[in-house]
Amino acid sequence: MRKFLIEGLTHRPLTEPAPGPADPALEKLGLQVQSAQHQRLGRSLAIRMVDAGSCNGCELEIHALSNPFYDLERFGLRFVASPRHADVLLVTGPVTRNMVEALRRTHDAMPDPKWVVAAGDCAKDGGCFAGSYAIAGGVASVLAVDLHIPGCPPAPIELLKGLLVVLDSAARA
Amino acid sequence: MPETFQLIPIAAQALRSRPIEAQRVSRVPWSQAAHQLAEGRLTLLGLWASPSAVSMAVLDGAHHLGLLRVDARRGSFPSVGRLHPAAQRLERTIADLYGIIPEDAPDTRPWLDHGCWGLTHPMGETAPQPEAPGPYAFLPVEGESLHQVAVGPVHAGIIEPGHFRFTVQGETVVRLEQRLGYTHKGTASLMAGAPVARGAQLAGRSSGDSTVAYAWAFAQAVEAATATQVPDRALWLRALMAELERLANHLGDVGAICNDAAFGMMLAQCSVLRERVLRTCDLCFGHRMMRDRVVPGGVAQDVDTARVQALVDLVAEIRATLPSLVALYDKVASLQDRTVSTGTLTEALARRFGAGGFVGRAAGRNFDTRKHLPYAPYDQLQFRVPCRSEGDVNARIWQRIEEMEESLSLIAQILARLPSGPIAVPLTPPDASREGLGLVEGFRGDVLIWVALDNRGRIAHSHMRDPSWFQWPLLEAVIEGNIIADFPLCNKSFNCSYSGQDL
Numbered sequence: 001m002r003k004f005l006i007e008g009l010t011h012r013p014l015t016e017p018a019p020g021p022a023d024p025a026l027e028k029l030g031l032q033v034q035s036a037q038h039q040r041l042g043r044s045l046a047i048r049m050v051d052a053g054s055c056n057g058c059e060l061e062i063h064a065l066s067n068p069f070y071d072l073e074r075f076g077l078r079f080v081a082s083p084r085h086a087d088v089l090l091v092t093g094p095v096t097r098n099m100v101e102a103l104r105r106t107h108d109a110m111p112d113p114k115w116v117v118a119a120g121d122c123a124k125d126g127g128c129f130a131g132s133y134a135i136a137g138g139v140a141s142v143l144a145v146d147l148h149i150p151g152c153p154p155a156p157i158e159l160l161k162g163l164l165v166v167l168d169s170a171a172r173a
Numbered sequence: 174m175p176e177t178f179q180l181i182p183i184a185a186q187a188l189r190s191r192p193i194e195a196q197r198v199s200r201v202p203w204s205q206a207a208h209q210l211a212e213g214r215l216t217l218l219g220l221w222a223s224p225s226a227v228s229m230a231v232l233d234g235a236h237h238l239g240l241l242r243v244d245a246r247r248g249s250f251p252s253v254g255r256l257h258p259a260a261q262r263l264e265r266t267i268a269d270l271y272g273i274i275p276e277d278a279p280d281t282r283p284w285l286d287h288g289c290w291g292l293t294h295p296m297g298e299t300a301p302q303p304e305a306p307g308p309y310a311f312l313p314v315e316g317e318s319l320h321q322v323a324v325g326p327v328h329a330g331i332i333e334p335g336h337f338r339f340t341v342q343g344e345t346v347v348r349l350e351q352r353l354g355y356t357h358k359g360t361a362s363l364m365a366g367a368p369v370a371r372g373a374q375l376a377g378r379s380s381g382d383s384t385v386a387y388a389w390a391f392a393q394a395v396e397a398a399t400a401t402q403v404p405d406r407a408l409w410l411r412a413l414m415a416e417l418e419r420l421a422n423h424l425g426d427v428g429a430i431c432n433d434a435a436f437g438m439m440l441a442q443c444s445v446l447r448e449r450v451l452r453t454c455d456l457c458f459g460h461r462m463m464r465d466r467v468v469p470g471g472v473a474q475d476v477d478t479a480r481v482q483a484l485v486d487l488v489a490e491i492r493a494t495l496p497s498l499v500a501l502y503d504k505v506a507s508l509q510d511r512t513v514s515t516g517t518l519t520e521a522l523a524r525r526f527g528a529g530g531f532v533g534r535a536a537g538r539n540f541d542t543r544k545h546l547p548y549a550p551y552d553q554l555q556f557r558v559p560c561r562s563e564g565d566v567n568a569r570i571w572q573r574i575e576e577m578e579e580s581l582s583l584i585a586q587i588l589a590r591l592p593s594g595p596i597a598v599p600l601t602p603p604d605a606s607r608e609g610l611g612l613v614e615g616f617r618g619d620v621l622i623w624v625a626l627d628n629r630g631r632i633a634h635s636h637m638r639d640p641s642w643f644q645w646p647l648l649e650a651v652i653e654g655n656i657i658a659d660f661p662l663c664n665k666s667f668n669c670s671y672s673g674q675d676l
Contacts, residue, residue: 001501004438014445049331053356055672057381057462060425062331064451067444081329097289098355099334102326128374133295134359153381155461 014068018075019161044076045167048086048110052103052139053129054093057153058120062090064156077163083109088166089116089143092153094126095136107143115146115166120153127152178202178209182237185546189393191400192607195228195242203243204251206231211256216527216540217643218612219621220253220263221636222271224297228636229253230610230621232527236545240610245273252278259526259643266676270361271297282310285354285675295362311350314340319347322657326355333671337660344656349649356675364635369395369469369600372632376622377464379637380673385411385418386615387622387637388467393548393611394624394635395469399601405592407471408549413484413587414454414463414472416580419616420491421450423573423580426668430570431502433661434511442498446491453487456480471597481588488585495581499574509567516651516663518564526643530618532667533644535572536564542614554586564651569666603630615640617670639673 051059065072072078080086083106095103107116118139121127125138139145149162181196198206209215210231218230218238227250229241243250252275254261264275265284272294288306292299314321319340326334336352360379364372376391377384389411396403428443451461457480458466466473476484502508518528520537528538539560543551559575561568603626611622618640627633648667652660 001438001505003497004442004501050327051331051333051356053358053672054333055378055381055384056333056670057378057384057464059331059333060382060462063425064444064448067448068441069445069448079331083327093356094358096356096358097291098285098287098357099326100289102334102355106327128371128378129358129360129363132359132363133290133292134357134362152378152464153462155455 015071015074016069019157019164045087045163045170046078046080046085047088047090047163048080048083048106049090049092050103050106052091052093052099052123052142053096053135054120054122058092058123061153061156061159062092062119065159070156070160072160072163075160075164075167077167083107084111086110087114087170088163089114090119090163091116091139091143092119092123094122094129095139095142096134097136098134100136100142103139103142115170116143117147117149117162117166118145119149119151119159119162121150122152124148124150178205180206180215180231180233180237180239182233182239185238185548188238188546188610188612189397189548190402192398193240193610195240195608197242197244200243200251203229203241204256206241207251207253207256207260210253210260213524216524217253217257217259218527218619219623219636219638220260220267221623221638222267222273222296223625223634224271227267227273228623230623236540238546238610238612248272249274249276252276254278254280259646262646263642270295273297285357287354295359296365309352311338311352312348314348316342316347318342335671339657339660341657344658346652346655346657346660349652349660351645351649353645353671354675356672358672358676360637360676361635364632367632369626369630369632372624372635373467373469374465376637377467379676380617380639380670381462381464382422382670383418383615383617383620383639383673384462384464385414385467386613386620388465389415390611390613390620390622391624391637392467392469393613394609394622395600395611395626396609397611398607398609398624398626399603399630401470401598401601403471404595404598405550406475406594407596409587409591410472410474410476410596411467412550412554413476413584413591414458414466415613415615416583416587417450417454418463420577420580420584421447421454422616423577424450426665427498427502427570427573429668430512430566430662430665431508433665434508436505436508439498439502439508442501446494446498449487449490453483456483468597470600471595473597475596481591484584484588488581488588492581495574495577502570502574511659511662512567512570512666513565515566515659516655516666518647518651520562520564522647522650523564526647528618528643528647529614529640530616530644531569531572531576532647533618534558534560535568537562540619542612542619546612548613550587554583556583566662566666600630603628606633617641617668618644637673637676639670641669641671641674645669645674
């Protein structure tokens with residue numbers, strides 16, 4: 001273990017610089033979020049993640065946000081275990097009918113102000129699973145969505161960009 | 174039809190190169206096969222329905238595969254789960270989706286149907302949902318000073334949804350009962366009538382972490398049904414992707430298991446290596462998880478010499494770093510204290526349920542499709558299948574470590590001997606309705622996909638059986654007698670797929 005600790009002191013971190021200015025589409029979405037009169041949160045957002053029926057691909061990339069390359073927490077973003085502690089609900093997957101109630105209850109348990117971010121192509125409109133008897137639709141069919149991050153699955157850098165847009169909007173509002 | 178059951182085995186070579194024909198049996202031999210499953214003479218590989226029949230894939234002691242089919246036009250079939258518990262959840266699924274009833278089944282509760290679809294038997298004779306069902310009847314638990322802990326479907330971490338009902342006495346788990354099905358997407362209904370390309374897209378999204386294995390198994394099934402000969406280079410590139418997928422997932426798992434024992438350093442170190450693998454995959458195949466890169470007929474992406482070199486460098490880097498991580502795991506006594514003798518799976522149970530992957534192999538069931546039902550190019554590559562007997566969390570970690578070493582060796586061999594030539598061919602159009610089976614060793618275990626094509630080459634029916642079907646029930650068994658705080662460790666060391674089993 002000593003070897004790793006010494007390496008940690010003597011090597012530069014792997015963490016990469018923050019992503020540059022968000023692309024125009026994300027910026028536009030950020031402005032929409034901002035216009036919703038959100039309270040200042042001091043550049044800190046607690047995120048509660050809910051898989052509403054994904055294939056688990058999106059979860060793998062959300063996990064990657066915490067690795068040393070992306071290091072989500074340096075931006076004041078962190079994942080929390082309870083919806084009671086959360087500002088943002090990060091939802092993946094086409095919402096299955098079996099998950100509608102659990103998703104709604106998780107959202108209900110969050111205190112205001114709160115934001116909903118839908119991640120992945122399925123979360124937009126059901127993606128390739130749309131039309132099945134078991135699928136309610138995208139996240140917007142159950143909750144009001146503030147930001148959608150596309151991708152199948154979205155790469156960690158895209159997730160990070162999207163979450164930073166929410167953070168900036170929340171701080172500026 | 175014969176009245177005494179005799180398995181007609183299908184050779185591994187024939188399995189993937191030409192259409193498969195099911196061995197049609199009447200009710201008596203079907204039940205005799207169920208008895209043989211219960212006696213351990215056969216292993217269950219899959220059990221699924223189509224609108225008029227129920228099919229069962231089995232493996233005999235010499236690793237020969239057989240496909241049995243019994244008529245179900247009367248709406249029922251003799252239960253296999255009555256004799257062989259590994260079949261029970263599959264039979265409950267058949268009843269939910271098709272309305273075909275397993276006769277005398279011991280457990281008639283719904284499995285995937287939570288009463289939320291607005292209809293019943295979506296794949297069979299559909300009817301509107303009569304009324305909201307009552308609460309799910311968990312198995313009764315009786316005894317002094319017991320209490321229950323209900324967890325999920327929304328868990329505390331970044332994880333798929335599922336419900337766990339623990340009954341505990343003090344800290345010790347007396348019983349765990351799982352309730353799954355929350356991520357049921359009705360994939361089979363979307364497959365029915367779809368063109369093959371759409372089927373490949375859906376198969377690759379059954380369980381996101383095994384997207385290469387699923388896409389390959391689906392491609393195998395379709396290629397067998399159409400008797401399409403895939404070019405060598407495509408097969409070798411598929412194996413390259415499959416081993417990269419195994420490597421990335423095992424790296425992630427080893428880190429995550431240690432993290433569940435509060436040893437975060439291992440997660441950080443492993444996640445760095447995992448990220449390097451994913452970035453190299455992105456560079457070489459244009460997608461971090463190589464999704465949609467295996468297609469029926471071949472692969473969608475070739476690699477040039479620069480990319481081959483990037484992969485060679487990746488193997489060198491991981492080979493240089495992995496031993497120090499293994500030593501780190503091996504030398505931290507407080508970590509071993511959590512993993513050794515925790516969540517022990519017995520060999521008898523692993524065999525009874527036909528548990529594949531690291532769950533089975535860490536408990537002495539040495540089965541690996543790449544070796545025992547081989548497919549190209551694995552029949553031309555040198556590798557061993559590690560196997561252990563302890564069956565605890567520690568064994569499942571070591572199993573992954575040794576499998577990673579084999580994968581690194583396989584990747585190096587593939588890169589050194591990659592044949593030249595085309596990477597895809599068009600599928601041969603079928604002349605009639607045909608069936609095919611695909612069986613691929615994913616990182617979690619053997620993925621089985623059955624596809625029936627109609628005479629226009631569209632998917633008539635399909636079934637995808639995730640390895641988790643035969644691993645989830647064993648998690649219920651291994652947690653018994655452990656403290657509830659060790660559940661995350663046990664669960665992560667199994668790392669079963671929710672989405673894969675929920676269909």
